[in-house]
Amino acid sequence: MATKNLFLSYTLLLALLHLVVVHEALNSGPYPLVVSTWPFLDAVRAAWRTVDSGFSAVDAVVEGCSACEELQCDGTVGPGGSPNENGETTIDALVMDGVTMEVGAVAAMSYVKDGIRAARLVMQHTKHTLLVGEQASAFALSMGLPGPTNLSSSESLAKWSKWKENRCQPNFRQNVVPINSCGPYHPRDSLDLTKEACSRAKLLETSESRSSLVGLHNHDTIAMAVIDRMGHLAVGTSTNGATYKIPGRVGDGPIAGSSAYADDEIGACGATGDGDIMMRFLPCYQVVESMRLGMEPKLAAKDxxxxxxxxxxxxxxAVFAINKNGKHAGACHGWTFQYSVRSQEMDDVEVFTVLP
Incomplete structure (x- = not known):
């Protein structure tokens, strides 16, 4: 009997040691890790609580970006944010699983406030990657998301009204003449211009540069990357897009490889800024591929x-880059960029500042 009890005790001890080793393995190294554009502290905390509780990187990204939508981060994410030329607020969002390389995204979505959750539904319940416009809204509602909801707010409408009073300046039009101060617009070369029309055309030609059209509070994205306890990667984004954008415009927010990209074997990237320019270069895809070739995150981001x-x-x-080992860095141009990080070595979210 004593021998049997000793054997049972020894077996139990081995089992406990195994659990300790497994627990240490799951908590060793850089995992879990959450990285996000800008000092969106509460969004990072929401993602951290999710991933630290053992949920997947995709789950954490969705919870983090959803928190930013609810908080209307910088007035450019979620309902009630940046209006387009017609005064309407729309949402672009994306989620990407770095394990399967699956992507779900929505763009120019009206009437549904849960952009990142709609994007995940596209990934889960369709064989598509991107749904747009009113049909994206209809899909999200059919999948059970709440709505329809008016995404405009008193703040966004007041902002739009002030812009209208300023003759709809600045805007994203070029080489056009407005029949009235706010349009409709026609190609400049297609009209027999009167002196007054020439004056308006000159106004548009000398309107503000891109750097004044794009800034922290008029064109901003939350882009988030998460490494979960198993070392798996996911990324997500959400944005209202450019303030006073031409209706129908889609920027880089819902475009995989531009606003965000993740590959379990290599790392991940998130971006924010002038999406019309950045999407022409797929910077996040470039960052991950540069890291695949051996570049450190800092050099890959700068490149x-x-x-x-x-x-x-x-x-x-700007972009941030993280490799699969949790090393992170950022790079920017035209503004000072900040990104937020939470890891198990940190007591709370830490913000890193990157100079242009």
């Missing part, structure tokens, strides 16, 4: 930004 700046010196934008 991606410098490629854009070489062609568009006045563009405004």
């Amino acid at each position: 991606a930004i410098s490629r854009i700046a070489k062609k568009f010196p006045d563009f405004v934008g």
Whole structure:
């Protein structure tokens, strides 16, 4: 009997030691890790609580971006944010699973406030990658998301009214003449211009540069990357897009490889800034591929930004990069960029500042 009890005790001890080793393995190294554009502290905390509780990287990204939508981060994420030329607020969002390389995204979505959850539903319940406009809204509602909801707010409508009073300046039009101060617009070369029309055309030609059209509070994205306890990666984004954008415009927010990208074997990237310019270069795909070739995150991020700046010196934008080992860095152009990080070595979220 004593021998049997000793054997049972020994077996129990081995089992406990195994649990300790497994627990230490799950908590060793850089995992879990949450990285996000800007000092969106509460969004990072929401993602951290999710991933630290053992949920997947995709779950954490969705919870983090959803928190930013609810908080209306910087007035450019979620309902009630940046209006377009018609005064309407819309949402672009994306989620990408770095394990399967699956992507779900929505763009120019009205009447549904849960952009990131709609994007995940696209990934889960369709064989598509991107749904847009009113049909994206209809899909999200059919999948059970709440709505329809008016995404405009008193703040967004007041902002739009003030812009209208300023003759709809600045805007994203070029080489056009407005029949009235706020349109409709026609190609400049297609009209027999009167002196007054020439004056209006000159006004548009001398309107503000891209750097004044794009900034922290008029064109901003939450882009988030998470490494979960198993070392798996996911990324997500959500944004209202450019303030006073031309209706129908879709920026880089819901475009995989531009606003965000993740590959379990390599790492991940998130971006923010002038999406019309940045999406032409797929900077986040470039960052991950550069890391695949052996570049450290800092050099990969700088390289991606410098490629854009070489062609568009006045563009405004930034990226952060993390490799699969949890090493992170950022790079920017045209503004000072900040990104937020939470890891198990930290007591709370820490904000890193990157100079242009």
